[in-house]
Amino acid sequence: MTAVSMYFEDFKEGYSFRTSSRKITKDDIITFARQWDYQPFHLDEELAAQSPFKGLIASGWQTLLIAFALILDTKKISDSSLGSPGLEDVHWYLPVRPSNILTCKVTILSSRLSKKSPKGIVKILVEIFNQDKKLAADFKAIWMLRLREGTASVKYK
Numbered sequence: 543m544t545a546v547s548m549y550f551e552d553f554k555e556g557y558s559f560r561t562s563s564r565k566i567t568k569d570d571i572i573t574f575a576r577q578w579d580y581q582p583f584h585l586d587e588e589l590a591a592q593s594p595f596k597g598l599i600a601s602g603w604q605t606l607l608i609a610f611a612l613i614l615d616t617k618k619i620s621d622s623s624l625g626s627p628g629l630e631d632v633h634w635y636l637p638v639r640p641s642n643i644l645t646c647k648v649t650i651l652s653s654r655l656s657k658k659s660p661k662g663i664v665k666i667l668v669e670i671f672n673q674d675k676k677l678a679a680d681f682k683a684i685w686m687l688r689l690r691e692g693t694a695s696v697k698y699k
Contacts, residue, residue: 547621549690550653550662558649561612563673566600568640574604599637605679606632609646609670624661624686632681636672643673651682662687 568587575584579601582589590598606629614620638644651665664685672678 546617548618549622550655550664550687551690553650553653553662553664553685553687555650555652558647559616559618561609561616561646561648563643563645564608564612565641565643566604566608566638568598571598571600571604571640575601579603595637597639599639600642602632602634602679605634605638605644605670606681608644609668609679609681612644612646613648613668619685619687622688624688626686627684630682630684632679634679636676636678638672638678642678644678645671647671656686660689662689 572585575581581601583593583595583599584590584601587598590596647669649667649669651667653662653664655661656663664687666683666685668681668683669677670679
């Protein structure tokens with residue numbers, strides 16, 4: 543099955559989709575942490591074992607970036623993405639550990655036309671699950687998306 547790029551008009555409130563999955567390795571965690579989040583419980587197995595996490599864990603930021611990559615891998619916004627002005631309500635519930643397998647469910651919370659320019663604004667909820675189907679993290683994001691070519695014109699202020 544070939545992935546089809548979608549546009550603003552396709553992302554109606556309540557629509558949801560799931561991503562493929564990605565396994566995170568010890569090397570992934572340490573490599574990311576060396577550059578971006580060099581706290582001991584992300585870098586050193588012995589020190590991590592003495593931490594409240596009782597072992598090596600991925601950076602929460604790495605978890606969010608894996609989710610973002612999984613969403614991009616669906617190709618759903620490959621032709622329509624105009625970026626994002628930000629995230630809301632970021633939560634990390636469970637540590638992500640080496641050999642965990644992450645997958646996402648994305649749900650459209652709202653969608654509206656921009657009042658200022660010809661684009662759509664979509665708020666999404668991204669839920670990140672581990673291999674046991676337990677919620678590891680979630681966040682809300684705003685997508686700015688292109689309108690489908692030929693869409694009826696809208697007057698902008």
